[in-house]
Amino acid sequence: MTRFAFQIEARSGRARRGVISTPRGEIRTPAFMPVGTAATVKAMLPESVRATGADILLGNTYHLMLRPGAERVARLGGLHRFMNWDRPILTDSGGFQVMSLADLRKLTEKGVTFRSHVDGSKHYLSPETSMEIQRLLGSDIVMAFDECPALPATEEQVAASMRLSMRWAERSREAFGDRPGHALFGIMQGGVTRDLREESAEALKAIGFEGYAIGGLAVGEGQEAMFGVLDYAPGFLPEDRPRYLMGVGKPDDIVGAVMRGVDMFDCVLPSRSGRTGQALTRRGPVNIKNARHAEDPRPLDPDCSCPACTGYSRAYLHHVFKSGEIIASMLLTWHNLHYYQELMAGLRAAISSDTLESFSESFHAGYRGGDLEPL
Numbered sequence: 001m002t003r004f005a006f007q008i009e010a011r012s013g014r015a016r017r018g019v020i021s022t023p024r025g026e027i028r029t030p031a032f033m034p035v036g037t038a039a040t041v042k043a044m045l046p047e048s049v050r051a052t053g054a055d056i057l058l059g060n061t062y063h064l065m066l067r068p069g070a071e072r073v074a075r076l077g078g079l080h081r082f083m084n085w086d087r088p089i090l091t092d093s094g095g096f097q098v099m100s101l102a103d104l105r106k107l108t109e110k111g112v113t114f115r116s117h118v119d120g121s122k123h124y125l126s127p128e129t130s131m132e133i134q135r136l137l138g139s140d141i142v143m144a145f146d147e148c149p150a151l152p153a154t155e156e157q158v159a160a161s162m163r164l165s166m167r168w169a170e171r172s173r174e175a176f177g178d179r180p181g182h183a184l185f186g187i188m189q190g191g192v193t194r195d196l197r198e199e200s201a202e203a204l205k206a207i208g209f210e211g212y213a214i215g216g217l218a219v220g221e222g223q224e225a226m227f228g229v230l231d232y233a234p235g236f237l238p239e240d241r242p243r244y245l246m247g248v249g250k251p252d253d254i255v256g257a258v259m260r261g262v263d264m265f266d267c268v269l270p271s272r273s274g275r276t277g278q279a280l281t282r283r284g285p286v287n288i289k290n291a292r293h294a295e296d297p298r299p300l301d302p303d304c305s306c307p308a309c310t311g312y313s314r315a316y317l318h319h320v321f322k323s324g325e326i327i328a329s330m331l332l333t334w335h336n337l338h339y340y341q342e343l344m345a346g347l348r349a350a351i352s353s354d355t356l357e358s359f360s361e362s363f364h365a366g367y368r369g370g371d372l373e374p375l
Contacts, residue, residue, distance in 0.1 A: 274333030
């Protein structure tokens with residue numbers, strides 16, 4: 001069986017181009033993972049997601065444990081068969097979602113008791129139960145169970161939360177066990193405080209993981225503060241393991257994070273934006289619901305090869321969105337995911353040719369340039 005492995009193939013500054021090998025296929029890095037929260041990337045077929053260039057999807061432990069239940073997914077052959085996706089899947093641990101249920105949860109050293117947002121039923125998550133649920137789902141990359149404090153929080157609160165997460169990381173490692181071909185990622189916490197980030201990284205390295213995530217960012221601190229942390233945090237993590245920035249993000253967030261040494265990303269933005277009428281393009285966002293698109297015969301992006309851009313006009317997309325037609329979400333989501341994968345491919349190529357600085361300059365010039373002028 002192919003074991004989980006990571007190989008760096010090229011560098012440009014602090015950025016790395018590499019390949020993660022798994023029994024279910026290779027993941028080219030830097031990689032963007034479309035989010036399939038409830039075993040589906042909303043408005044997309046799995047084969048359509050693959051056609052955009054995605055190598056890996058993200059599933060959600062919290063949502064899948066509530067509906068349809070991890071045991072049911074296991075009885076039906078695991079998450080890959082259940083959702084008809086035969087390539088790698090990463091599942092988050094449920095910690096972030098439980099954190100957001102501040103009024104419905106009870107946190108202790110052992111774990112978290114919470115009530116479902118679906119029906120109010122009572123549930124319990126701990127490092128051990130999170131590992132078991134992710135084992136039942138059959139995910140290729142499993143995330144350690146952590147606690148992410150809601151902001152704003154004092155440095156003392158962030159420190160206490162981080163140290164709890166490190167104790168839970170050790171329990172996650174023990175509960176994960178020996179699973180050849182599967183990987184467990186530890187999650188660095190510590191807010192925007194350098195010393196806490198370094199302490200967290202040292203604790204994770206002492207435990208040992210197949211990959212490392214940077215958590216607790218993209219939670220309202222702003223891009224400048226996030227980049228401030230990324231100026232040093234990736235360097236605290238092992239050089240020979242993949243680095244995953246959780247929940248990020250906007251195209252310019254991704255470019256900046258790649259330049260600071262991050263390898264993996266996920267975000268609901270491209271699919272959520274597609275469902276709300278926003279197309280993300282190399283010239284910035286396009287709000288297709290705006291009246292100025294009603295008689296515009298041009299594509300969203302004349303240089304894009306996705307089905308939305310090669311087969312349909314802005315006028316048509318405006319019409320079906322305003323009419324509430326399902327095809328609007330389908331086409332706009334496909335375009336957004338295609339754009340994100342094109343961006344990742346461009347970043348990988350620029351790292352290989354050591355032209356990342358000029359790629360970044362060109363990207364920002366286009367992205368800040370704004371949408372094309374209407375006819």
